[in-house]
Every structure is written in C-alpha cells, then in structure tokens.
Amino acid sequence: MASSPPIEVHDLTVAYRQKPVLWNVDFSLPEGELIGLVGPNGAGKSTLLKAIMGFLPLLSGYVRVYGKPFEQQRQFIGYVPQRESVDWDFPVSVLDVVNMGRFGHLPLIGGLKRTDKERARAALDQVGLADLAGRQISQLSGGQQQRVFLARALAQDATIYLMDEPFAGVDARTERAIVDLLKQLKADGKTVLAVHHDLHTVQEYFDWVMLLNLRLVRLGPTTEIFTEENLRVTYGGKLAILAEAAESLTRRTEV
Amino acid sequence: MNLSPDTWIMLVAIIAAVSCGLVGTWLVLRQNAMLGDAISHSVLPGLVLAFLISQSRDVLPMVIGAGVMGLGTAWLTEMLGRTGRLYRDAALGIVFTLLFAIGVILVSIYTGQIDLDQDCVLYGEIAYAPWDRIAVGSTDLGPRSFWILSGALLVVVLFSALFYHQLMVTSFDPALARAVGVNERFWHYALMTVVSLVIVAAFESVGAILVVAMLILPSATGKLISHRMRPLVVTAIVVAIVTAIGGVELADRVDGSIAGAMTVVGGVIFVLVAITSRLIQRHRQRHEYEAATTTQLQAPGDSAIRG
Numbered sequence: 001m002a003s004s005p006p007i008e009v010h011d012l013t014v015a016y017r018q019k020p021v022l023w024n025v026d027f028s029l030p031e032g033e034l035i036g037l038v039g040p041n042g043a044g045k046s047t048l049l050k051a052i053m054g055f056l057p058l059l060s061g062y063v064r065v066y067g068k069p070f071e072q073q074r075q076f077i078g079y080v081p082q083r084e085s086v087d088w089d090f091p092v093s094v095l096d097v098v099n100m101g102r103f104g105h106l107p108l109i110g111g112l113k114r115t116d117k118e119r120a121r122a123a124l125d126q127v128g129l130a131d132l133a134g135r136q137i138s139q140l141s142g143g144q145q146q147r148v149f150l151a152r153a154l155a156q157d158a159t160i161y162l163m164d165e166p167f168a169g170v171d172a173r174t175e176r177a178i179v180d181l182l183k184q185l186k187a188d189g190k191t192v193l194a195v196h197h198d199l200h201t202v203q204e205y206f207d208w209v210m211l212l213n214l215r216l217v218r219l220g221p222t223t224e225i226f227t228e229e230n231l232r233v234t235y236g237g238k239l240a241i242l243a244e245a246a247e248s249l250t251r252r253t254e255v
Numbered sequence: 256m257n258l259s260p261d262t263w264i265m266l267v268a269i270i271a272a273v274s275c276g277l278v279g280t281w282l283v284l285r286q287n288a289m290l291g292d293a294i295s296h297s298v299l300p301g302l303v304l305a306f307l308i309s310q311s312r313d314v315l316p317m318v319i320g321a322g323v324m325g326l327g328t329a330w331l332t333e334m335l336g337r338t339g340r341l342y343r344d345a346a347l348g349i350v351f352t353l354l355f356a357i358g359v360i361l362v363s364i365y366t367g368q369i370d371l372d373q374d375c376v377l378y379g380e381i382a383y384a385p386w387d388r389i390a391v392g393s394t395d396l397g398p399r400s401f402w403i404l405s406g407a408l409l410v411v412v413l414f415s416a417l418f419y420h421q422l423m424v425t426s427f428d429p430a431l432a433r434a435v436g437v438n439e440r441f442w443h444y445a446l447m448t449v450v451s452l453v454i455v456a457a458f459e460s461v462g463a464i465l466v467v468a469m470l471i472l473p474s475a476t477g478k479l480i481s482h483r484m485r486p487l488v489v490t491a492i493v494v495a496i497v498t499a500i501g502g503v504e505l506a507d508r509v510d511g512s513i514a515g516a517m518t519v520v521g522g523v524i525f526v527l528v529a530i531t532s533r534l535i536q537r538h539r540q541r542h543e544y545e546a547a548t549t550t551q552l553q554a555p556g557d558s559a560i561r562g
C-alpha cells in the first residue's frame with residue numbers, strides 16, 4: 001500500500017445530462033499534502049470529488065484509492081460536502097449529525113456502539129463545538145455549521161479528506177479554525193483535497209494546488225504551479241479574476 | 256369482537272391516519288412528499304390487476320400488485336429524471352397520471368367483476384368498513400380493514416424503528432450516506448415499498464386523492480413546532496389521532512364523507528399551528544432583540560479550535 005498513491009485518477013471523463021463536465025483527467029495525488037482544487041465556476045471541481053467517490057457514472061477511466069476501487073476503500077475517505085447541500089432545518093442535533101460520520105460502522109439493526117459515539121464526541125471537541133452538542137442544527141451560524149461538517153468528516157477517521165468549499169461563507173474565526181485543523185491533519189500525515197475559491201489565500205493555505213477547468217491544467221507544489229501564466233490558462237479570458245490573482249501574486253512576493 | 260359500528264369506524268380512521276402519518280414523516284423529511292401522492296394514484300392499476308388475476312380480495316395479491324406499481328413509479332420517475340432532459344416533478348407527473356389513467360380505464364371496463372367503483376377509488380369510504388368483516392371459524396374478528404391497517408401500522412413501526420439510522424442519514428445527507436457505504440438507493444426503494452403497502456391498506460378507507468393528506472399533514476404540522484425527531488413523531492401521531500376523531504365527528508354532524516372531513520380537520524390544524532408558531536416565534540425574536548440590545552451576548556461554544 002505504501003507504493004500506491006492515496007488517489008489515482010486515470011483518463012477520467014464524466015458527463016452530466018449529455019454534457020461533458022470532465023475530460024480525460026489524469027493524476028496521482030501525493031500522500032500527506034494539503035491540496036487546493038482551484039478553477040472557475042463550472043470547471044467540474046465538485047464533480048471531480050463526486051466522481052472519485054463513485055457517485056457519478058464515468059464515461060471513461062477509473063479511480064483508485066490506495067490502488068483499489070473506492071468501494072473497497074471507502075473507510076479511508078472522509079467527505080465534507082457543500083454546506084448548502086443539506087436542509088439545516090432537519091430535526092436533528094449537532095451530535096446526531098457528527099454521529100453520521102460513524103455510520104460506516106453501523107450494524108444493520110440498531111444503533112452505534114459506545115466507542116463510535118465517543119469518537120464522534122471527540123471530533124466535535126476538536127472543532128471547538130463540544131458545548132453545542134445538543135443544539136438543533138438550524139440554530140447554528142454558517143461557520144458553526146461548516147465546523148459540524150468538518151467534525152463529521154473527522155469522525156470518519158479517514159486518511160484522505162475530500163472537502164467541497166470548506167471556506168465558503170464562513171466567518172473569520174471559523175476560517176482560522178479550519179486553517180488550524182488543516183495544519184493538524186497535515187501533521188497527522190493525512191491527505192486533503194479541498195475545493196477552494198479565494199485565490200488570495202491559496203498560497204497561504206495549501207502546499208499543493210490542482211488547477212482544473214474541465215481538463216486538468218496543472219497539479220504540483222503551489223510555489224511552482226500557482227503562477228500568473230497557469231492561472232491565465234485555467235481561467236481563460238476572465239480578466240477580473242486574473243487581475244485579482246495577479247494582485248495577490250505581487251502582494252505575496254512583496255511580503 | 257363486539258364493538259358498535261361507530262366505534263369501529265373511529266378505530267379504522269385512527270389507525271389509517273396514524274400509519275399514514277408515521278410513514279409520511281419520512282416522505283416529508285426527504286422532501287419527497289409528492290412521490291407519496293404519485294404512488295397513491297399509481298397503485299390503482301396494480302390493485303385492479305391483482306383483483307382480476309387472483310379473482311379475490313385477498314391481502315397478498317393486493318399488496319404485491321400495489322407494491323410492484325409503487326416501486327415502478329419510484330423507479331420510472333428516477334429513470335426519466337436521470338436520463339431524459341426532464342425535471343423530476345415533470346417526470347413524476349407523467350408517470351403517475353399515466354398509471355392512474357390505466358387504472359381508471361381498467362376499473363370502468365371490469366366494473367362488474369371487481370369490487371371497486373370510481374368514487375370509492377377517488378375518495379374511499381370508511382363508513383362501510385364495519386360491515387366487511389373477517390372471521391376465523393365462527394368467531395367474528397371485526398372489520399377486515401381494521402386488521403389490514405393494523406398490519407400496515409406494525410410494518411411501519413418496525414421498519415422505522417429497526418432501520419432508523421439508515422433512513423435518517425439517507426434523508427438528511429444522501430451524499431454522506433453513499434460516502435460511508437449506506438446504500439441510499441436501496442433504502443429509498445425500501446421506503447417506497449412500505450409507503451405503497453400503507454397506501455394499499457388505507458386505500459379503501461380514504462381513497463387515492465385524500466390519502467396524500469393523511470401522509471403529509473401530520474408530520475408537516477409536527478415539523479412546524481419540533482426541532483427533534485422524537486417530538487416531531489409524537490406531534491405527528493397526536494395530530495393524526497385528533498384528525499381522525501375530529502374528522503369522524505365532523506362527518507357525522509354534516510352527514511358527509513369521512514375522509515373529506517378528516518382532511519379538512521387536518522388542514523385546519525396545520526393552518527392554526529402554522530399561524531400560532533409564527534406568532535410565538537415573532538414574539539420571541541422581539542424579546543431576544545430587546546435582551547440583546549441591553550446586554551452584550553456571546554454565543555456559547557464559539558471558542559477557537561482545539562487541536
């Protein structure tokens with residue numbers, strides 16, 4: 001297993017309603033890095049995460065997790081979906097949601113074992129929400145909801161984390177909390193692939209970067225890959241975004 | 256069992272409302288309520304075919320016929336929604352009306368051979384329930400629909416209790432369910448099978464159109480005022496019982512259809528609860544605002560992360 005990369009994607013093509021959204025994507029992720037997945041809207045970033053987990057039919061190609069199909073390896077992957085993908089009015093508590101991270105260990109009949117529940121509580125504590133375990137989830141702020149999702153993924157006890165826009169719409173405090181959490185995951189040797197929108201913070205948060213726009217543009221260490229030239233290729237002619245990126249690049253070099 | 260016809264009617268109404276209300280809770284939570292409506296219509300051809308093939312009103316052929324049609328509706332809708340360029344609600348509209356129309360034609364063609372007429376199909380009739388009885392040997396056990404509905408209620412309760420966690424995670428976050436290996440599609444179809452079963456059991460009593468009200472109103476009312484599953488389910492059961500009792504009483508007063516009266520009562524309860532909870536919420540918000548402007552509040556547990 002040591003020789004197999006955490007995630008290997010070969011010649012992946014995915015279509016949604018007859019429209020291709022990913023073309024011939026081919027890569028291997030390095031183990032133990034924080035990887036930012038960057039690209040314009042509609043570039044297929046969320047689709048890539050879902051395709052890795054086998055949620056979508058593939059037109060071609062395959063995905064391997066430590067050298068084997070996802071179905072045999074799902075216990076290695078923790079998933080943080082987009083916050084808006086669920087109904088936050090659902091009648092469950094914070095702890096109920098985090099417990100769901102342990103449902104891979106659920107017996108057919110009956111509930112979670114005590115050890116699973118303890119693991120969930122520890123994960124909630126790790127994101128600083130232990131006090132809110134009994135709250136109904138609609139009473140949380142957006143940042144707290146995001147942290148509940150992160151806690152649930154931590155409770156999965158995975159080695160690879162796929163995160164769909166963990167920083168979207170969160171307050172400054174949650175943003176710092178997520179950054180600390182990412183550092184902790186890296187220190188523990190975990191691999192993280194996270195969809196990220198804010199070009200300003202890519203260099204600060206991620207060691208590696210994957211540039212995606214229907215096709216894989218580049219994948220590599222941020223210092224080598226996150227250049228104006230590569231961003232121009234990724235974002236095409238969208239000048240406003242490029243200007244923003246250029247500004248962030250110059251600001252970085254000045255610092 | 257020697258109970259008066261009125262008591263039997265009340266019991267049948269209550270059990271029908273409670274079993275629909277319980278299984279409907281899952282439909283409401285999954286934001287799938289209209290699939291319940293669709294299944295309530297599309298089971299009709301299944302029922303008619305079951306009558307015609309088995310030449311009897313036995314429970315088993317009925318359940319099989321309705322189950323096949325119910326699953327077929329869920330599956331066809333899914334397929335049309337996924338492969339075609341069609342929104343899911345449009346797919347639903349096509350599938351269930353088509354199946355229902357086939358059922359209506361079958362009923363009108365074979366009207367002499369089967370014990371169903373078109374009014375009964377649409378509106379149901381609980382008032383006849385006490386006279387359609389079953390017996391073992393010479394012992395009278397009471398109305399047939401009472402036992403069928405009790406069986407359906409038992410199935411719903413067992414299904415919901417035994418597979419609570421699976422139903423919960425697939426309702427709240429299907430993507431996570433798939434990620435951790437809980438088969439979302441399997442539980443979806445399992446639930447639709449149980450929904451079909453309850454609908455068949457309640458069909459004779461409340462009919463195709465009004466059964467959907469019984470499925471949705473109790474838990475929709477519950478969701479207005481509860482933030483956890485337990486109070487939600489308890490509210491749904493209470494609302495279902497009150498709806499049944501109030502409906503039977505109302506029908507008696509105005510000498511009208513029981514199923515119709517139950518639906519009206521359920522609807523009125525929903526509206527009253529909606530208005531009341533809204534008023535309370537507004538009052539509370541004003542109260543909180545006043546408190547917040549006088550003292551500086553800090554949300555608990557909002558401390559920074561602990562590695």
